[in-house]
Amino acid sequence: MKLYNTLGRQIQQFQPLKEGEVSLYTCGPTVYDYAHIGNWRSFVFDDTLRRVLESEGYKVKHVMNITDVGHLTSDADEGRDKLEAGAESRGSSVWDVAEHFIEIFIKDSEKLNILPPNGYKENRSAYARATDFIDEQIGIVKILLDKGFAYKTDEAIYFEVSKLDSYGKLSGQKLEDKEVGAREDVVTDANKRHPQDFALWFFTVGRFAGHEMKWHSPWGTGFPGWHLECSAIIHATLGDPIDIHTGGVDHIGTHHANEMAQTEAAFGNKLANFWVHNEHMLVDGKKMSKSLGNYITLEEVLKRGYAPADLRLLYLQAHYRSQMNFSWEALTAASVRLKGYRAFADLRFQPGGESALKNEAYIKIQDEINQALADDISTPKALSLLDALAEQAQDKGSEREPLVGFLKFIDNALGLELLASEDINTQQKRLIHQREQARAIKDWKESDALREALNKQGLDINDTSRGPVWSRG
RNA sequence: GGCGCGUUGGCCGAGGAGUUAGGCAAAGGUCUGCAAAACCUUUUACACGGGUGCGAAUCCCGUACGCGCCUCCA
Numbered sequence A: 001m002k003l004y005n006t007l008g009r010q011i012q013q014f015q016p017l018k019e020g021e022v023s024l025y026t027c028g029p030t031v032y033d034y035a036h037i038g039n040w041r042s043f044v045f046d047d048t049l050r051r052v053l054e055s056e057g058y059k060v061k062h063v064m065n066i067t068d069v070g071h072l073t074s075d076a077d078e079g080r081d082k083l084e085a086g087a088e089s090r091g092s093s094v095w096d097v098a099e100h101f102i103e104i105f106i107k108d109s110e111k112l113n114i115l116p117p118n119g120y121k122e123n124r125s126a127y128a129r130a131t132d133f134i135d136e137q138i139g140i141v142k143i144l145l146d147k148g149f150a151y152k153t154d155e156a157i158y159f160e161v162s163k164l165d166s167y168g169k170l171s172g173q174k175l176e177d178k179e180v181g182a183r184e185d186v187v188t189d190a191n192k193r194h195p196q197d198f199a200l201w202f203f204t205v206g207r208f209a210g211h212e213m214k215w216h217s218p219w220g221t222g223f224p225g226w227h228l229e230c231s232a233i234i235h236a237t238l239g240d241p242i243d244i245h246t247g248g249v250d251h252i253g254t255h256h257a258n259e260m261a262q263t264e265a266a267f268g269n270k271l272a273n274f275w276v277h278n279e280h281m282l283v284d285g286k287k288m289s290k291s292l293g294n295y296i297t298l299e300e301v302l303k304r305g306y307a308p309a310d311l312r313l314l315y316l317q318a319h320y321r322s323q324m325n326f327s328w329e330a331l332t333a334a335s336v337r338l339k340g341y342r343a344f345a346d347l348r349f350q351p352g353g354e355s356a357l358k359n360e361a362y363i364k365i366q367d368e369i370n371q372a373l374a375d376d377i378s379t380p381k382a383l384s385l386l387d388a389l390a391e392q393a394q395d396k397g398s399e400r401e402p403l404v405g406f407l408k409f410i411d412n413a414l415g416l417e418l419l420a421s422e423d424i425n426t427q428q429k430r431l432i433h434q435r436e437q438a439r440a441i442k443d444w445k446e447s448d449a450l451r452e453a454l455n456k457q458g459l460d461i462n463d464t465s466r467g468p469v470w471s472r473g
Numbered sequence B: 001g002g003c004g005c006g007u008u009g010g011c012c013g014a015g016g017a018g019u020u021a022g023g024c025a026a027a028g029g030u031c032u033g034c035a036a037a038a039c040c041u042u043u044u045a046c047a048c049g050g051g052u053g054c055g056a057a058u059c060c061c062g063u064a065c066g067c068g069c070c071u072c073c074a
Helices: A037-055 A082-090 A094-111 A130-146 A175-181 A228-237 A255-267 A298-303 A308-317 A328-349 A359-374 A379-396 A400-414 A426-440 A444-456
Strands: A002-005 A010-013 A021-026 A059-066 A150-152 A156-159 A198-203 A222-224 A242-248 A272-278 A281-283 A324-326 A459-464 A467-472
Touching: A002 A272, A021 A037, A021 A228, A037 A059, A037 A242, A037 A272, A037 A281, A037 A298, A037 A308, A037 A324, A037 A359, A037 A400, A059 A228, A082 A094, A094 A298, A130 A150, A130 A156, A130 A198, A130 A222, A130 A228, A130 A255, A156 A255, A228 A255, A242 A255, A298 A308, A308 A328, A308 A379, A324 A328, A328 A379, A328 A400, A328 A467, A359 A379, A359 A400, A379 A400, A426 A444, A426 A459, A426 A467, A444 A459
Parallel strands: A021 A059, A021 A242, A242 A272, A281 A324
Antiparallel strands: A002 A010, A150 A156, A156 A198, A198 A222, A459 A467
């Protein structure tokens, strides 16, 4: 299997640290608001990566965090904790806000058929919350202070980036260059030794005096900085180094750079061997983001009558490393395409013709799809292979068992849930049978009436040389 | 200013030196008793200017435009 590694900027042969096992970590959501479909593109990609790894035979241990504290709205002095800001605007406590949006996030994940993480806990609360790892985070701060990588001011404890030679290796950008280009309107803490130094721990003083979420630490009451949770959770759950760390491209320069720095400085370990980043979803050529207000939520997609799987297919049509432009037209196209796949899947309930597709055809395509997916998760290629096969099957019919096996493979790898549909009921089967009898005696009036009745139940009938084939309208 | 990515037919999008992506939409057609279904066909698209090749959408250089990161962000 080959994957593009941001660390090194090239496609590399994937080799896990432990034979047959993969540790995978994903930066999860900050639960202060609804996730938008750009966020979901990223999480669906993580899920697809995991599914492909599993289909390659690896046992995958997947951990995803949930940021429920410490994520500031900016690094500027007026930056506030997102959770705190969200709670204030909703008039409820931060804990309630977090709980509320965690619940929504999990529900939406289920709708999109995203497998829950399995590397921390094996249940619905399998997501690793930052607030459940406060001690671990404090532990890292302690090590970093002891080793001289961190320093304390009145407001916070900072990581001193200039103490770590490898800082910034992920983005390939030199520290000096960043400094020169720093924007003027970003106010930095006067006590920081370097503008790029980032907070490990904030004290509940000054602008954070009223912070609701706070914990005791050896240095004073406060709360952790955002980047720290990932290092702590990985260390506590999967153990560093891990095989693969994923996230959006926007994290390359700061969040991931800081995670790496913390782990390397504290534990002397690499954080991850592979860094896999997905590109953004755009709207009218611009990045979908909350600050621009051009974002679309899953809720809106569903409200407009699309299924979660339509969205999932839309994501899979583009390669994860290319920006993708969202439009309702494109989503409709995906929806129609998926309908074609469903019709293909429904062939398993129907008799195949004499030239019905046999096992060999499926084995061959399955092999090719596996190759496409193993080649840096080329889902678009995999889908076009699926199209070709579906068309053949539509034309010739299919033997049942090989089709079911193939659909199971597709569902496992792509999460499209093609096996979720059920057979039509006996009454509907009877209507189809009656229509055939009417057609045999050329009673077109009766046969058209029966077809009409079936249409009303959402079934299309296609009269083929091998008999009537139904599909869902 | 620095770092990185991109520009493909009406739309979405693969591919990436010689041969076809695919999906959606539109038009025509085939099958059919009919058909909304299915299937087939549809003027061969790769920003622009150079360069290197027998040959470039594909490699190199430049230009234009767009996007992302360097501030929170999937």
